[in-house]
Amino acid sequence: MSSDSSRSLSPVSQALALGVILLGTYLIPKIVQWRKRMVKLNAIPTVGNSGFFSSYISARRxxxxxxxxxQEGYRKYPGQAFKVPLPDRWQVIVSGEEMIRDLKKASEFDVSFDDAISETMQTEYTLGKEAKNPYTIPVVRSPLTRALPSRFHDLRDEIVASFDSLIPAKETEWxxxxxxxxxxxxxxxxxxRFFVGxxxxRDPDYVNLNIHFTxxxxxxxLTLRRYPSFLKPLARQFLGNVPACMARAEKHLAPLIxxxxxxxxxxxxxxxxDKPNDLVTWLLDEAYTQGNGKRPEDIVNKIVNYVILINFAAIHTTSMTFTNSIYYLAANPQIADPLREEISPIVQELGWTKAAMGKMIKLDSFLKETQRLSGVSGLSMDRMVLRDLTFSNGTVVPAGTIVGTASYGLHHDKAHYEDPETFRPxxxxxxxxQDxxxxxxxxxxxxxxxxxxxxGRHMCPGRFFAVNEIKALIAHVLLAYDVKFEGNKGVPSPVWSGASYTPNSSAEVMFRKRAEA
Incomplete structure (x- = not known):
């Protein structure tokens, strides 16, 4: 077309021409790609409705x-994959040893734990830009875990001090x-106490900051996941303020760093x-190592963010697990004495040490059983599929999908647990x-x-710290207090929001100081 004829086109014609170009170069390829992905997803059976509009009804359910x-999907499709609709995406769930093994073995080029966390936690809006970082996992996996034996006395000292302050129960009354x-x-x-000393x-504002950030x-x-992707930026305007939290954290942590x-x-x-052996030191050292002898100019800001993010991970999981354990203990007071009979002589022999925690086999069993029945989620091992993932049984999960395992179904499966609905501490x-x-x-x-x-490759690196801390907390409760529910109630009903589980936040437990303590 000549320049003269081009100039003769009306504005409407020019707009239509641009629309055709946009459609051909951008929208059509996107639509084709989406359709290819949906063909693969449609091959995976759905629990609930799978229609474009009806799936939103199932997502609400x-x-x-x-x-x-x-549980319905776990029973209906044993050893297979199924999918459930969420407001903003499809979640694929796999079960059976073969498929779980395939997921564990998948390479970092095929699946990503970090990308799955970014999606499920909506980190772009909730945790800030430092949620994906190079320092925290190596620190948690290595120096933090190695420091447990030498720093265990600090954990124990703070456990005693915090219980005396927050639960000052007496021997004479509940x-x-x-x-x-x-x-x-x-x-x-x-x-x-372990992280920053x-x-x-014990600073009330610092404690409050970490709790409320979590x-x-x-x-x-949870709120953002209820919205389709295009509405999330708008919904975010009415939610919490990560920058304000980080600025508040900086006032506490920056002078220390x-x-x-x-x-x-x-x-x-x-x-x-006299260099402190704590989280701030380990993070600074890791930054130095990864920077080949140099740290980024904004290192203070980065370390502040990393400390708060590690607190976020530690406080959530440990608090949920500890609360569940107290609820089961209060609902089953008959198991307190067998646990005390194990704990007391071990502490007398080894003191309050990591080595002592390792000897407490019945306490470990009690904690594991409470988490089998409650846990912190109905799903686990979430991974974002980076490129189409083919399982051993031929199932193909397309790129861009989050896939996980049905931990709730697994933990209530008769094939793995005798009488799985019964609490057996x-x-x-x-x-x-057994041998x-x-x-x-x-x-x-x-x-x-x-x-x-x-x-797999992303098994929780902080589990050794978390389990030893929870053991020390529960062991202290058992030796220092009697606990029960008023009126001999059972374990209070949890709150589920999608696959996320939270212990009942309004439940109250009765504490009484033990004379032996």
Missing amino acids: FKDHAPEII MKVSMLYTIMQIVSRTSN LPLC IDAFRDA QERLAKEKEYETQDWP FRFSDIRE GESLKHQMVAIDPSFALFGG
């Missing part, structure tokens, strides 16, 4: 009835305690005298007494029938 829906928020305060103080771990992030993620950097400069070495310790089974059924062990800590 999943919010309130996720355990039943997961004290009613609102559990979940109280436990979050205890866990925040105990974890941060005294006096910051609560807000999960609440906001700057003091460490000043010491390095003063002594002209990283290994200056010493289920795993009884098994461990060759002493290590296989620990709470932290890799167990194909137990999915609390995920599996």
